[in-house]
Amino acid sequence: MKNGLHILLITCLSGSLLACQQTPPNSKNLQVSSQLQQDALSSTLAYDLVESLTVEVGPRLAGSDKDLVAVQWAEDKLNQLGFDKVYKEPVKVPVWDRGNAEAIVVAPYPQGLVITALGGSVATPTEGITAPIVRFDTLAALKASPAGSLEGKIAFIDHKTERHTTGKGYGKTVGGRSRGAVEAASRGALAIVIRSIGTDHDRMAHTGAMRYQDDVPRIPAAALSSPDANQLNLMLKRDDNVVLQIKMSPQSHGYATSYNVIAEITGSSKPDEIVLIGAHLDSWDEGTGALDDGAGVGIVTAAGKLIQDLPQKPARTIRVVLYAAEELGLIGGKAYAKAHQDELAKHYIAAESDFGAGRIYQIDYRVATQAFEAVLAMSAPMASNGVAMGTNTASGGPDVSMLPKQGVPVASLRQDGQDYFDYHHTPNDTLDKIDPAALQQNVAAYAQFAYLMAQSEIELRPLATK
Structure with a gap:
């Protein structure tokens, strides 16, 4: 508790006087926050939890049989952990099977290359597609x-x-993966291959x-491993x-039905107001989805469990949401927003863990301008x-x-992602x-973020404009 008070006093002395006036030190909140950290x-x-998910379920592509195994796993774990309420909500998801993928340079230097299909791609004809390649530095160059x-x-x-x-x-290159096939097909291409959207040097895609796009022919789309992209360049x-x-x-x-799986810690005095912490339950089918996003599932579930076990529940309800089908286009997130449209005004703040397991070095917010300094002061114990x-x-x-487009405040707990894209989607x-x-x-x-926000008396709306 002394450490928390010391940090808050430093925050006040460093210039956040308004924050400290709006958010006087609350020794109980600081003490609980410190205990949660310990x-x-x-x-x-x-x-x-991550070990259990990756070993007992493994890859869990949305729409696959393993996806439903993961849903059942999540329900069972959340119930076993003793959350006040556990339930699931249906989400319609596309069903896609990867099949096989191979590539061979036919000429002038015959040899095989390592590729994988991009999610949602159509197949080639049985005999394949054989054609000269045309190289582009970027999606913009293709366009x-x-x-x-x-x-x-x-x-x-x-x-x-x-x-x-x-x-x-990742943000600079991912457009080539998501939109490259449409741009290539609109210019007559038979297929598209991209350098993998990653930072590794391993021979895996x-x-x-x-x-x-409905008005553009659908062509096969694949990713090349980085060493094989280098090989093509040398050729x-x-x-x-x-x-x-x-x-x-x-x-x-x-299409098939998947589910958002949800657990709640019922608030003691403001049970209708919600602090949401989430992760996504699905993964791609190549690895076991440990970093993306088994880690997030473990993080928010364990954080919720720590708060669930407190002697006294926080004021607001804390809702742990394990989203369906994030990898296929934020389908579970969009379904949640639609299903909970009528109560979004009661969502105090939301945050999602979906960037692996690197240490969190910073917390950013999107709250009302006049509330920002007060929120920073309240969050000071996280330092x-x-x-x-x-x-x-x-x-x-x-x-x-x-x-945020619906007026809901959010936070981003920034993880060190230096090596995340070495492993992402591989x-x-x-x-x-x-x-x-x-x-x-x-x-x-x-745990500290969710608890402090559940106890907060700061008005976070209307959101600051970017």
Whole structure:
């Protein structure tokens, strides 16, 4: 408790006088926050949950049989952990099967390449597609190419993903994965391959969702491993007529029902007001989904459990949401926003853990301008867990990113993502990539955040404009 008060006093002295006037030190909240941090840093629950999910369920692509196994796993775990309320809400999701994918350079230097289908891609003809490749540095370069210029060709987007702690390099390249097929097809391409959207040097390809457009032909879309993208570049330096053959057999099978799985800790005095902490339950089918997003599932569930077990519940209800089908286009997040439209005005704040298991170094908010300094002062105890106070520009995370448009305040607990895109959407997304101590630090941060927000008396609306 003394540490928490000391941090808050430093915050006041450093210039947040208004914050301290609006949010006087509350010794009980500081004491509970400190205890939650200590308990989280000594608990193995989050790691145990990720281990259970990745071993007993494994890959859990939305719409697959394993997806429903994961839903049942989540229901059972949340009930076993003793949350006040556990329930699920149906979500309609597309069903897609990856099938097989192979690529061979036919000429001038025959050899195989490592590829994987992008999520949602159509198949090639049984005999495959054989055609010269046309290389583009970026999606923008592809979009600048003339109509008809790719007739009878395979487009190749060769955009490297930069490594950043914040992961911002991903945002610069991911458009090639999601929109490249439409742009290539609109110029006559037979297929598209992209350099994997990742920062690793391993010979494995990164999958991820792509999308089509109704008025543009659907062409097969695949990702190349980074070493194989490099290999194509070296070939093109020697001969600008590189002929590639790709064979892919993915299939779509309509739609199925998945579920958002939800647990609640009922608020003691404001039970109708909600602090939401979430993660997504689904994963891609290449790895076991340990980092993306088994870690998030473990983090928010363990944080909720720590608060559930407190002698006295916080004022507001804390809702743990394990979203369906994030990987296929934030489907569970959009379904939640629609299903809970009538109570979004009662959502006090929301945050999602979906960036692996790196340590949280900063917390950003998106709240009312006049409330921001007060919120920082209230969050000051998180500094003893290595979390710095950040900006008022948060998005909250993928599945809650649509909530600010509905007026819901959000927070982003920023994780160190320096190596996240080495493993993201690959067969290498496995349990051994998680540092248990870093996972515990995340749990402490989410537990403190959720508890302090559930106790807050600060008016967070209307949101600041970006």
